Amino acid sequence: MAWRLPTQLPTPGKFHHHNDDHVTTSPNNAALSWRLSLSPPLPLLSSSNSKGKFCTQQVVRFKCSASAGGTTGTQSLNMGPGTPIRPTSILVVGSTGTLGRQIVRRALDEGYDVRCLVRPRPAPADFLRDWGATVVNADLSKPETIPATLVGVHTVIDCATGRPEEPIKTVDWEGKVALIQCAKAMGIQKYVFYSIHNCDKHPEVPLMEIKYCTEKFLQDSGLNHIVIRLCGFMQGLIGQYAVPILEEKSVWGTDAPTRIAYMDTQDIARLTFIALRNEKINGKRLTFAGPRAWTTQEVITLCERLAGQDANVTTVPVSVLRITRQLTRLFQWTSDVADRLAFSEVLTSDIVFSVPMAETYNLLGVEPKDIATLEKYLQDYFTNILKKLKDLKAQSKQADFYI
């Protein structure tokens, strides 16, 4: 029933009073705070004059769809009769990403039945299916495709973020709002959301702003949820520094004093599932950080040492990044770029993206020694890659190589 949503959409006003007593009052707040801080108005909002109303409409929409689906009581939707949902069924949103695929692997290995929400695309994400996950096609930017994917799902793990080339708001805000509302309406029992560390402190960075508003929106939605704030992924460093150094290409770095506690995504996935099963963590906000915070320069030095060769470093002063951001903001067609560059605002402050983890480890019952350190991670990478390269050289007798 649920996927016939758009056709059953009633006029918003009709249901407006109906939901005020339930969920929607607080989402209004979240949306409002969002609106206040965000300068360019959302395109979707142009029809309705208030942001709050927009959110309300969304909720009404899904509520009414659920009642059409058979539950007579509009209030509590997860009490409807039918097949009981197995607690091992989970939906991973953003499952093709760096973190998402580790989540999928971990979940499959722990014996969950994993469904992956993937955008329809010409080259399908085959590796997910090869591992034994079920792939369902949907697009967060098209809300009508979402409900069908949530049928029979117990837990939603949301690790999606828009691709670099697309506008941040489509997936990260509108898509997420639709997903959360839909999850609420369809009685999803737990929702795990990944956010960014310190996102509440940097409203000037659009992505962080959005993540923070989504956190609040999720809290207010009344869903049983866990918010996990992350600092940085070790896996990202490979493409950024390790590969260019091995290829003897130039490495771009900044002179920013910012420190980031990178973490192995495999560890994040592992901790996530421990948190997921711990009833005490319901509704909490956890921050996962790696064992040590690193500056860009430190990471490059480490890579150089492990690779046994000097990097050709091009250091870009943060001020250049800022100026570029200011410039790109001026034009409509480069606003996406400006959003991307917005992190430079964060980089200028000598802020540390890290958090003491002792309490979290304690809460989850994890040994700190089981968390991978960046040194160990990069060392493993370089040992393996250098060995491979040596084998390959012997095989093909060719001097130039790339990864």
Added chain:
Amino acid sequence: MTATATTVTQTPKLGNSYSYSHCMYNSPIWVLKLNKTSTSTGTSLVTKASSGNTGKGNKRTKGKKTEIIPESTSLPPQQQQPVSLSLDDVNPVGLGRKSRQIFDEVWRKFSGLGQISRTTRADDKESLDALLIREGPMCEFAIPGAQSTTVLVVGATSRIGRILVRKLMLRGYSVKALVRKADQEVVDMLPRSVEIIIGDVGDPSTVKAAVENCNKIIYCATARSAITGDLYRVDYQGVYNLTKAFQDYNHKLAQLRAGKSSKSKLLLAKFKSEDSLNGWEVRQGTYFQDVVAFKYDAGMDAKFEFTETGNAVFSGYVFTRGGYVELSKKLSLPLGCTLDRYEGLVLSVGGNGRSYVLILEAGPSADTTQSKLYFARFSTKVGFCRVRVPFSSFRPVKPDDPPLDPFLVHTMTIRFEPRRQRPVEGPSGMKQDLRSFKLILEYIKALPTGQETDFVLVSCTGLGVEPSRREQVLKAKRAGEDSLRRSGLGYTIIRPGPLQEEPGGQRALIFDQGNRITQGISCADVADICVKALHDPTARNKSFDVCYEYVAEQGRELYELVAHLPDKANNYLTPALSILEKNT
């Protein structure tokens, strides 16, 4: 550039079924590189791949080709520029494209600087995680050797089987799944690169096809009904058929190499006819000679004969204190066979349930005076049973002698002595004289050695089965276990407690032998044990029960919990199994 293009154009011809192949998993990039070097290399590689997999391998072949596509698109732009100048280089369109590529590259790096949670570009990712995340040694699931191992999963759609197949796929194994019928529901349940074989374990001919090219078998099928016929077909006959087919396949492989399968048993003696009793000698003796014993000696007697019913029976009585009777033969091994390539003996015997001492004489066969004696005790059951006696359980009669070297064994003796006999369980009031015995011999074989387990069988403890059915189910399961034990394959028999459908790795596990467990266990944990057992030498030739650790209710704890949860890179199986008995 041209060579790469060739590869890509070849791809669509090879079918549109997408699947990944494991042998290529960790090196797709290098393949591409070779392609780039010369067109001929690329082509030959493709043909090799397709010729290598005929018939059922088709699916995999297609996988190899599709693997190449994302790689070819993911070439970093700079790398594609030819070094020498050609006509293409001065083509204005080409130049424009090239400059744009360079600009894109620079811009990408520049804008990447401003990111905190960096997302690597999609094409970067493809080439990277083939190495790092998906299959490479950096993946926490990767197991060395998994890529060259094909595992047959029987019962892939069962509760354990489904998780098991996923776990194997994640670790990079090639997986074959034997299913009864391949309807859509079943196909959807299994990962797509799994090779599905349709067949029934009760049917030896389909099983034969299933074991082809397999290195290991995991059997987690179970009967879905309580009908006795069904139970026996799946739980007993199925295991029997699989072990037989697998051994046959091993023989066939060995014959191709003009040898004998290293997994086959060696027949030492078979008692099928009157003649087979030749060479066996009945002797008697006493451990000590004292006057008192001599006075009350009621004598002893034993005979070894072939009955009309076709059984070779060793029977008699020993009333003398400290007396024994024994049956002995000088072994004559087939040419080229030595016992050091075997790890123990298996005896198929019947009788009235006495225990016996097996004695091996070892030393240079030319000079028997230098022989040293080694003994191991084994007990039998009433009725027929197979007894495994590993060479490691033999101890020297003289404590100073070196441990048994199977290479030097030349004589085997089965001895009966009235000491240390336990009455067998039977109807009460039945009078047993423990000094008389009857041993029916069927065969004696040597068991091959090996490092790892070949066959993992998921059996059950009987807990959680309704009492009315329990005996029936257990009988079939035990029969299946027995047929595996006497197959000569390296085996691991896992008897989990009642299965629960919940995520694994959450609670401590108890490994035990002796049917004492009380708790349930999650399907995912059982699947994990199966996977870990595949390459664990301590799991070879063991049967064990496994369940969750008993957790007392709050305030009613009897003991403190001193255990830890199975965790990342934490191999809990080796320490847990190393203390358990082998050949059980």
